[in-house]
Structure formats: structure tokens, C-alpha cells
Amino acid sequence: MTDSIGVREAGAKRTRKALLAAAAAEFVVQGVQAPIRDIAGRADVGVGTVYRHFPTRAELVTAVYRHQVDECAALAATLLQEPIAPSEALTRWIDAFIEFLVTKHGLGVALLSEDPSLLSLHTLMLDTLVPACASLIEAAAAAGELDPRVTAYTLMRAVGNLCIIGPEYDLASGKEMVGRLLAGCRRTT
Amino acid sequence: MTDSIGVREAGAKRTRKALLAAAAAEFVVQGVQAPIRDIAGRADVGVGTVYRHFPTRAELVTAVYRHQVDECAALAATLLQEPIAPSEALTRWIDAFIEFLVTKHGLGVALLSEDPSLLSLHTLMLDTLVPACASLIEAAAAAGELDPRVTAYTLMRAVGNLCIIGPEYDLASGKEMVGRLLAGCRRTT
Amino acid sequence: MTDSIGVREAGAKRTRKALLAAAAAEFVVQGVQAPIRDIAGRADVGVGTVYRHFPTRAELVTAVYRHQVDECAALAATLLQEPIAPSEALTRWIDAFIEFLVTKHGLGVALLSEDPSLLSLHTLMLDTLVPACASLIEAAAAAGELDPRVTAYTLMRAVGNLCIIGPEYDLASGKEMVGRLLAGCRRTT
Amino acid sequence: MTDSIGVREAGAKRTRKALLAAAAAEFVVQGVQAPIRDIAGRADVGVGTVYRHFPTRAELVTAVYRHQVDECAALAATLLQEPIAPSEALTRWIDAFIEFLVTKHGLGVALLSEDPSLLSLHTLMLDTLVPACASLIEAAAAAGELDPRVTAYTLMRAVGNLCIIGPEYDLASGKEMVGRLLAGCRRTT
DNA sequence: TATGAATGAGGGTTCATTCAT
DNA sequence: GATGAATGAACCCTCATTCAT
Numbered sequence: 102m103t104d105s106i107g108v109r110e111a112g113a114k115r116t117r118k119a120l121l122a123a124a125a126a127e128f129v130v131q132g133v134q135a136p137i138r139d140i141a142g143r144a145d146v147g148v149g150t151v152y153r154h155f156p157t158r159a160e161l162v163t164a165v166y167r168h169q170v171d172e173c174a175a176l177a178a179t180l181l182q183e184p185i186a187p188s189e190a191l192t193r194w195i196d197a198f199i200e201f202l203v204t205k206h207g208l209g210v211a212l213l214s215e216d217p218s219l220l221s222l223h224t225l226m227l228d229t230l231v232p233a234c235a236s237l238i239e240a241a242a243a244a245g246e247l248d249p250r251v252t253a254y255t256l257m258r259a260v261g262n263l264c265i266i267g268p269e270y271d272l273a274s275g276k277e278m279v280g281r282l283l284a285g286c287r288r289t290t
Numbered sequence: 291m292t293d294s295i296g297v298r299e300a301g302a303k304r305t306r307k308a309l310l311a312a313a314a315a316e317f318v319v320q321g322v323q324a325p326i327r328d329i330a331g332r333a334d335v336g337v338g339t340v341y342r343h344f345p346t347r348a349e350l351v352t353a354v355y356r357h358q359v360d361e362c363a364a365l366a367a368t369l370l371q372e373p374i375a376p377s378e379a380l381t382r383w384i385d386a387f388i389e390f391l392v393t394k395h396g397l398g399v400a401l402l403s404e405d406p407s408l409l410s411l412h413t414l415m416l417d418t419l420v421p422a423c424a425s426l427i428e429a430a431a432a433a434g435e436l437d438p439r440v441t442a443y444t445l446m447r448a449v450g451n452l453c454i455i456g457p458e459y460d461l462a463s464g465k466e467m468v469g470r471l472l473a474g475c476r477r478t479t
Numbered sequence: 480m481t482d483s484i485g486v487r488e489a490g491a492k493r494t495r496k497a498l499l500a501a502a503a504a505e506f507v508v509q510g511v512q513a514p515i516r517d518i519a520g521r522a523d524v525g526v527g528t529v530y531r532h533f534p535t536r537a538e539l540v541t542a543v544y545r546h547q548v549d550e551c552a553a554l555a556a557t558l559l560q561e562p563i564a565p566s567e568a569l570t571r572w573i574d575a576f577i578e579f580l581v582t583k584h585g586l587g588v589a590l591l592s593e594d595p596s597l598l599s600l601h602t603l604m605l606d607t608l609v610p611a612c613a614s615l616i617e618a619a620a621a622a623g624e625l626d627p628r629v630t631a632y633t634l635m636r637a638v639g640n641l642c643i644i645g646p647e648y649d650l651a652s653g654k655e656m657v658g659r660l661l662a663g664c665r666r667t668t
Numbered sequence: 669m670t671d672s673i674g675v676r677e678a679g680a681k682r683t684r685k686a687l688l689a690a691a692a693a694e695f696v697v698q699g700v701q702a703p704i705r706d707i708a709g710r711a712d713v714g715v716g717t718v719y720r721h722f723p724t725r726a727e728l729v730t731a732v733y734r735h736q737v738d739e740c741a742a743l744a745a746t747l748l749q750e751p752i753a754p755s756e757a758l759t760r761w762i763d764a765f766i767e768f769l770v771t772k773h774g775l776g777v778a779l780l781s782e783d784p785s786l787l788s789l790h791t792l793m794l795d796t797l798v799p800a801c802a803s804l805i806e807a808a809a810a811a812g813e814l815d816p817r818v819t820a821y822t823l824m825r826a827v828g829n830l831c832i833i834g835p836e837y838d839l840a841s842g843k844e845m846v847g848r849l850l851a852g853c854r855r856t857t
Numbered sequence: 858t859a860t861g862a863a864t865g866a867g868g869g870t871t872c873a874t875t876c877a878t
Numbered sequence: 879g880a881t882g883a884a885t886g887a888a889c890c891c892t893c894a895t896t897c898a899t
Contacts, residue, residue, distance in 0.1 A: 528863055
């Protein structure tokens, strides 16, 4: 009994994993608005299965990105422990944040969509990442290395926007612009 | 006969004007993906008329913004004539560029859409605005006021991205970030 | 110009007629909840056409029955003019009302559905038929031929309910029961 | 072995009871077309269990109402024993019948659905209740208190229909109409 | 030219039903 | 017996696009 339940639950978990992978892949190709049918098809399951695991698109999107969001947030604490200048810590964290953004093609666009179904994604990032970023900013500002008027949300949003790439504006361009933006945030002595 | 054709042409021109106005208005409300029918309705014409004048959505979008794009481009030459520092000229031009962007709700998003139907909008901006911006950059770089490695397209794209506003990231935030970005583009002596 | 518009409008009117006929027929077979596709199919048009003419199911249902509802309502005034006893007029009107109900298989059921999309059908009948029935009731009551406590809506609803037929309870049974109900509404001297 | 089977059977019986209770409750809220999953959920069992006990919806519906149907049928014999007029016995039985109908929200509608899955419910009522009602009618007719042409099924169906309530037609209205219907069934001397 | 009716592909969502464990 | 994950048919609705008048 326990076994058979375990087996089924394991199967469900595998399905869930497959769905997350399929959704992530489809998001890369089509963006977070990818048709549910396509996601189901890529995972080789019926549409009903998608709805069973993720009743709303928001829950699916959120689930897809939650793991990486958490990892990114955790990095902030780690960096603060390291024997490096606070502004250097911020720079490195922003690098990781960018990595997260760009590996998720279309996430940038999704973040600025006003579609209510994606609000929770916004909330997820706000609740998790903003405090992480804020801690780094505070440290850098306290060290006199950053203009203390810079706020975490605004900076993250700006970085996120700058990393929305396209034809003739690739990741390298985005990173260059982010670098210049950060330079402009440094304390003007 | 000639007369009646002339009359008809005049009518067609008026229809075209009305369509552009209607589309511009609808783009403000719904973004550039506004349903064709809504645009036709606002202009009080049939959908067929929209298609006759602008066979593709791209042509309509392009036409809507062309006039303002041209104006913005012309401003660069004017600014270069004025007795101000080249970097100041660039700053002012960027201000005007932002003004253009933000008065067109949704244009920012449109610019980064990969929808092929909007590619021509991209091209329009490239062909017209990039040279304008480049002339200002060149002047500022020549005056030693700007890092000469900054390219027009990348800068414009970055500015455009930074001005994609949303909840908790308003125009003021966008402008602030643009200011810091420009600061980061200044020549580092 | 006028002609061609006239032609198109005529075509649209014909389509509308065909849709009403198709819907009426489909309602007979499947009830008012018949899939829109089936109605479109029976009328040999695309689903979009159904939605163009009747944006909501309620509008379609209402339109299907409006003509007959109006006719039925008009009958009341006619009957009141005739040289017959008021209670006889009421009886005849109820007969006509029943005729209307039973020729529309499924209407009875629809009337008691709580589906909000059918509310307007309810309203239509209330607004149009209730006053008609009330005028007859009033006359009969004034003539001392009917219990004045009987109200139009309640009576109509009761008649409507009694005419919901099924296996082993045919129209004849329904009419018999209506007859007995009316007998029970007569003034008890 | 015998024991464990007995235990399992007892468990199955309990499950069945829980299912009937859950279904009855759900029918009150959503009508007899309530989703199977909702019923399973309320009974805290899996959907498969519902299907094991009641392979078709009809069987479930029938089982839910059988007990009360039986009770109602038994009442007829009781009433006939009492020292009251036969027509009074009929009236009281009809009252009980109404009570049964109205406490089951949606049963009225279900009875007139032509959904084949509900046919058996129909049969149940026919086989059990009709003879009960018929015995009362016969007695009343024999006593000269009722038109002998009234048949049990037709009367029950009519009463059932009159008790399908809705907005602006409440239970009181239904009962009033039933009263008038019964009045119209009295022997006309 | 202008019109707008008609089309139908496309994407969302629900739920009855099956079946492996 | 019980479970509940998976399936997919069936509906709903929107809108870009065509074309006869």
C-alpha cells in the first residue's frame, strides 16, 4: 500500500518535473505566453495534466522560475561574507542576476507585462530578490562606494530592462550598458 | 473625370489621416497589438479600409510613428548648431527621444517584440534615428566628453529599454536611470 | 452604392434569419444550451458569424423567442375586445401561451435554469407577457369569475411548469392539468 | 480470512454510505449534474471509488433518493389507516411528497431532464411512488371526493412540476398552485 | 475605393472516464 | 477495494484576414 502510493506519487512528481522542463523550454522559444497545449505536447501529456499540476498559468510560470530565484537570492548573503569590497559584491550579484535573466529568454518581457496572470511572477521576484539586492546596496552605500539614493527595486528593474536583448543588441551590449549604469551609480566624490 | 479622381484621392488621403490618428490613439490605450477592428471602429471606417491603406500591421505602426521619428531626427542637427557643449546636446536629444518614447504607450514593448510584423518599426528607427544620435555622439566624443566606444544604436536601445515603465517603476525612475547611464558613458579621465 | 449596401445588408439579414431558424431547430433538439458550433453548423456558417450577430447566448435565445412572445402578448388585447366572458378570454390566452411554450421544446426547462446567460429570456417574458396576462386576470376578477388573489406571474409560471412534458406525461396531460388548475382559480361562490 | 473480508465489506459499506451522503449534499448545492469529482472530494475518497460503487450517474442519483422515496411511499398506507377523509389523506400525502421534492434542490429539474443517465430515477419514482399515490386517489375517488379520471402519475408529475421554484416563484407560490390544482381535481357535483 | 459580413484557425478551460498500482 | 494521475473530447470565445458588392 505504502509502496504503491509512493510509486504513484513518484510518477506524479516526475510528471511535474517534466512539465516544468517542458514549460521552461517552451518559454524560451515562445515566451511565457506559450499555449498550454504546446507545453503539454512537449511534455507528452494531455492538457488536463498541466491544469492538474498548475491550475493557472501564473502558478506554472512561478514554479518554473522559483528555484533559480531562490538561488539568486541566496547568493547575496554568500557574497556579503566574502572578503571583497561591497561594490564588488554588488557587481558580482548583478552578474548572476543577469545570468538568470538571460538564460530565461522572454522573462524580461514577461516581467513588464501587465497581464494579471503574471503578477505573481512579479511578486515572487519582488519578495525574494529585492531584499537580497537591498542588502548589497546598503553595504556598498555604507562603505561609501555607492550613491545611497539608489534603491534595489529600481536598480533591478533597470538592469532587467537593459538585458532585454534583441537583434543588434546582444547580451554583450546589455552587459556593457549595465556596467555603465553601475558606474553612474557609484558615489561621486 | 480628372476632378472626380482628384476628389477621390483627397478623400483617400483624409481616410489615411483619420486612420493614423485612430491607430495612434488606440496604440496609447491598447498598445501596438490593438485589434484592427478597434482601430477601424475608432476611425469610423470598415476593416477592409485599414487593410487597403496598410496591408500589414507593421506598415501601420511604422506610418504612425514616422512623423515623430523624423522630427526627433531633425532635432539632432538643430542641437548641433546651438552654442552648447556637445554632451549637453546629446543629453537634450536623449530627453526628446524619451519624450517620444513615453508619449507612445507600449512602443517600448513593441520595439523589443520579436514579432516579425514589427520588424519594420525597428528598421525605421534604425535608419532615421541612429544617424541622428550618432552625429551627437561623435561630436561629444570628439570633444572628449564621451567615451568614444559608445555606439548610437546600443545607447538608444538602452535608453529605450530603461524607459519601459511599469508598476513601481515610473517615468521618473526611468529618467533617473538614464541619467546614471549617461554619467557612466562620460569619458573617464 | 446604395444598391450594393442594400444587397449586403440583405445578405446579412438572411444570414440572421437562417441563424434564428437554425438556433430554434437546434434548441428543439438539444435545448437552449446547444453548442454554438452546432448552431453555426446547421446554419452553414462559421462560429464567428454567430457571434457577430448574437454576441452572447442570451441575445440569441431572446431573439429566437421574441417574435412569438410579442405575438402572444398582442393576443391578450384582441381577446379582451371580443364578446366573450373574461374567464373564457383568459382560458383562450392560456391555450395560446401553452401553444407557444410547447412548440419550443426545451423552453420550459430554459425558463427555470438559473444560468445567468438566460436571465434575459426570463426578463423578456416577464416584461412582455406578464402585463398581457395580468390584463386578462384583472378583467376576469372584476367580472367575479376569478379569485382576485391570483397573480399573473405565478399563474404563468405554474402553467409553464405544467407544460414541461416528458415520457408518460404528454401535452394532453399538461393541458388537462392546466384546465384543473384554472378550475381551481375560479371564484368559489 | 473470513474476518478480513468481513472487515473490508464493512469498510465498503461505510464508504458507500459516505458517498450517498456526500452526493445528496452536493446535489443540494449544485444539482444532480454535480461533477463527480466534487462528490468524491466531499466524501474524501478518490473518483475511482465513486465509479466502483456507482458505475453510472443514474445509479448514484437513484440510490441517493431511494430511501426517501420508500419512506414517502410507505406514508400512503399509514394515512389510509387513519380516521380522516380520503381526500384529506391525499392532500397530506401530496404535502409530504412536496416536502421530499423541495428538500432536494434540483430534483425537480432532474426529473424532467431527458438525459438518459437520469431515466432510472424516473423509473424509481414510477415504480414506487405511483402505486402509493394511486391507492390514495382510488380511495378518494371511491368516496366520491375526487374526479375518478385523475391518474396518479399525471398528478404527481404535475405536482412535481409546480414545485420547480425559481426567482419570483417560491415554494409558497408552488404550494398555492398545488392547492388550486387539487381543488380542480375534486369531484364536480 | 470603401465596406463589413463571413470565415476559421487558435488558444483557454472543464470534467467524465479509464487504469495501473 | 481504493486511489487519483492522466487523458482528451468538447465547449467557449477572439480576431486576423479575405472578398463579393
